[in-house]
Amino acid sequence: MTRFFEPPRPRVLAHRGLAIDVPENTLLAFERAVAVGAAYIETDVHASADGVAILAHDPDLMRVAGLGARIGELTAAELARVGLGAGQGLVPLAEALDAFAGIRFNIDVKDPAAVEPTARAVRAAAAVDRVLVSSFSEARRRAAVALLPGVATSASASRFVRALLAGKAGFGPGVRRALRGLDAVQIPERALGLATTTRRMIRAFHAAGVEVHVWTVNAQERMAELFALGVDGVVTDRADLGVPTAAAASIPANPL
Numbered sequence: 435m436t437r438f439f440e441p442p443r444p445r446v447l448a449h450r451g452l453a454i455d456v457p458e459n460t461l462l463a464f465e466r467a468v469a470v471g472a473a474y475i476e477t478d479v480h481a482s483a484d485g486v487a488i489l490a491h492d493p494d495l496m497r498v499a500g501l502g503a504r505i506g507e508l509t510a511a512e513l514a515r516v517g518l519g520a521g522q523g524l525v526p527l528a529e530a531l532d533a534f535a536g537i538r539f540n541i542d543v544k545d546p547a548a549v550e551p552t553a554r555a556v557r558a559a560a561a562v563d564r565v566l567v568s569s570f571s572e573a574r575r576r577a578a579v580a581l582l583p584g585v586a587t588s589a590s591a592s593r594f595v596r597a598l599l600a601g602k603a604g605f606g607p608g609v610r611r612a613l614r615g616l617d618a619v620q621i622p623e624r625a626l627g628l629a630t631t632t633r634r635m636i637r638a639f640h641a642a643g644v645e646v647h648v649w650t651v652n653a654q655e656r657m658a659e660l661f662a663l664g665v666d667g668v669v670t671d672r673a674d675l676g677v678p679t680a681a682a683a684s685i686p687a688n689p690l
Contacts, residue, residue: 436562436563436564436584436585436586436617437538437563437564438538438563438564438565438566438586438617439586439617439645441473441474441538443645443666443667444661444665444666444667444668444680444683445473445474445645445647445666445667445668445680446472446473446474446667446668446670446673446676446677446679446680447472447474447475447476447540447647447667447668447669447670448464448467448472448474448475448476448670448673448676449476449649449650449669449670449671449673450463450476450477450478450491450671451463451464451465451466451467451475451477451673452464452466452467452469452470452472452671452672452673452674453466453671454466454671454672454674456519456520456522457498457518457519457520457522458491458498459477459478459489459490459491459525460489460518460520460522460523460525461522461525461529461530461533462520462521462522463522464477464530464533464534464537467673468534468537470673470674470677471673471677472537472673472676472677473537473538474537474538474539474540474667475530475534475537475538475539475540476539476540476542476669477489477527477530477539477540477541477542478490478491478541478542478544479527479541479542479543479544479545479548479551479552480493480505480506480544480545480547480548481505481506481545481547481548481551482505482506482508482509482510482512482513482551483506483507483508483509483512484509484510485547485550485551486509486510486526486528486551487526487527487528487548487551487552487554487555488505488510488513488524488525488526488527489524489525489526489527489530490505490524490544491544493505493506493544493545495516498518499516499517499518501516505524506545506547510526526555527541527551527552527555527556528555528558528559531555531556531559531561532559535559537564538564538565538566539561539564539565539566540565540566540568540588540620540669541556541565541566541567541568542568542569542570543567543568543569543571543574543575543578544569545574546571546573546574546577549574549577549578549581550581552567552578553578553581553582556582556585557581557582562582562583562584562585563584563585565582565585565586566585566586566587566588566617566618567579567582567585567586567587567588568587568588568590568620569590570590570591571590571591572590572591572592572593574590575587575590586617586618587615587616587617587618588616588617588618588619588620588644588647589612589613589616589618589619589620589621589644593612593613593616594612594619594621594625595625595626596608596612597609597612597613597619597638597639597642598625598626598628598630598635599626600612600638601634601635601638601639602628602635606638606641606642609638609639609641609642610641610642610643612642613639613642613643613644614642616644617644617645618644618645618646618647618666619639619644619645619646619647620647620648620649620669621646621647621648621649622648622649622650623648623651630648631646631648631660631663631665632663633663633664636663636664636665637664640664645666645667646664646665646666646667647665647666647667647668647669648660648665648667648668648669649668649669649670650669650670650671651668651669651670651676652670652671652672652675654672654675654676654679657670657675657676657679657680657683658679658682658683661679661680661683662683668680
């Protein structure tokens with residue numbers, strides 16, 4: 435395991451920062467998350483037209499800025515001039531990694547064009563050991579990991595589905611095979627109409643050597659229930675609630 439996993443469990447991953455009243459995926463949202471004690475920031479990356487990794491969940495700017503342009507159509511300099519509110523703008527990944535040098539980043543690579551710029555930014559910040567690379571796409575995940583030897587990584591959608599179906603069938607070797615070489619599964623509470631966070635499934639994931647992080651959990655009571663079941667971390671919009679809940683949690687020992 436890399437330095438990404440050094441802080442004690444359970445983990446609270448601040449989903450796009452703490453963006454209750456400030457724009458998501460901005461330095462201010464990350465500042466707010468760190469201020470309430472979050473050790474992890476979950477964020478998303480697209481590529482600008484000139485090949486810079488930019489923090490943004492959506493491929494276009496309509497939801498966050500009311501603009502129809504796509505991130506990949508604008509240069510990093512043009513994107514820097516887009517206002518998101520509260521004095522915030524679109525942030526290059528490299529800038530965020532430098533600004534929060536003591537924080538772990540969970541990076542979801544949203545676009546094939548973002549793979550190489552993401553890897554370049556992580557290497558430039560000497561941040562390989564405090565980053566976890568994720569993607570719904572196995573091709574994007576593999577490509578990013580290949581450029582970042584030793585980086586932590588979580589299951590793509592296809593590998594998680596294979597593990598879930600094997601686990602529901604009670605086929606432990608199938609779970610282990612589906613998750614070989616991974617460090618975590620980052621999952622919703624239900625997938626394919628199946629519950630993913632039963633004690634049996636959590637035990638199967640742990641037996642395969644991965645941590646279990648659940649998204650997106652915002653109710654404090656549910657966070658506490660998941661920690662009690664043995665979940666290793668939650669991805670949450672409410673790091674301000676998650677951090678004290680994690681501190682108070684009695685989480686079962688992880689066999690990893």
